[in-house]
Amino acid sequence: MHAGGWSRVGGDRALKRRVDIVEARLLVLLCALVVACAAVFGVIDAMAALHHEQSVAEQQRATRHPVRAEILRDAAEVSPWTDESGRSERVPVPVRWTGTDGSDVTADARVSPGAKRGERVEVWLDRTGRTTSAPSDARDVWAAAVVGGLGSVAVPVGAGAVTGIGIRIVCNRRRSAGWEVEWSRVEPEWSRRA
Incomplete structure (x- = not known):
């Protein structure tokens, strides 16, 4: 030192x-x-x-179910919204499917931008029959x-x-x-x- x-x-x-x-x-x-x-x-x-x-995710899978629905109007080509990955968010359009009682049910659902009238898409419903998002998948979790x-x-x-x-x-x-x-x-x- x-x-x-x-x-x-x-x-x-x-x-x-x-x-x-x-x-x-x-x-x-x-x-x-x-x-x-x-x-x-x-x-x-x-x-x-x-x-x-x-x-x-398990709770969502237990309370939601998919139906095949027909798009009633062309979806916008471009979405004004994007998700965190930069992909275009889904856009709302009217869709129709057959309910459990056999009647036609119409509601708005979110589909990919550019989806055409007459195409069939998968729509998720909650227990009350209202449209909702798909359950979280493994990637989301x-x-x-x-x-x-x-x-x-x-x-x-x-x-x-x-x-x-x-x-x-x-x-x-x-x-x-x-x-x-x-x-x-x-x-x-x-x-x-x-």
Whole structure:
């Protein structure tokens, strides 16, 4: 250890202050802790979201059923809406199908843009016979689980970022104090030379 808190690191001729070494070690430890916590939080939340979405999908499958319906009017060629993947959302058009009592039932249903009059499409109905969306499939369930897991990663990453900034501020204050002590020792010599 040399005067003013300087130390030689290994065989390297570069000089580092003790605060620099402590800061580097704390930041490495913090990064490892953030990665570990983010992984644990992500997996736990992803699994919870997966189980929740699977139960919702099972409930939807139990309460919804498909019917084949005929499109009564051409659907718009382009949808003004898009989903999160950038694909055009389905557009509403009137459709007709035969009800359980044999009568014709007409309602609006969402179909692919550009669907033509007379085409047959699958329409999902709830227990009351109203049109609804199709039950969530495996892709929807897994997508929700991944989003849930990734969303929870923000907590440890944010906490780690704030902690890292705090470490940096404290170490910068220690460096500034050390520099002032060093300068108070060196400054009289520099003043005499000038």
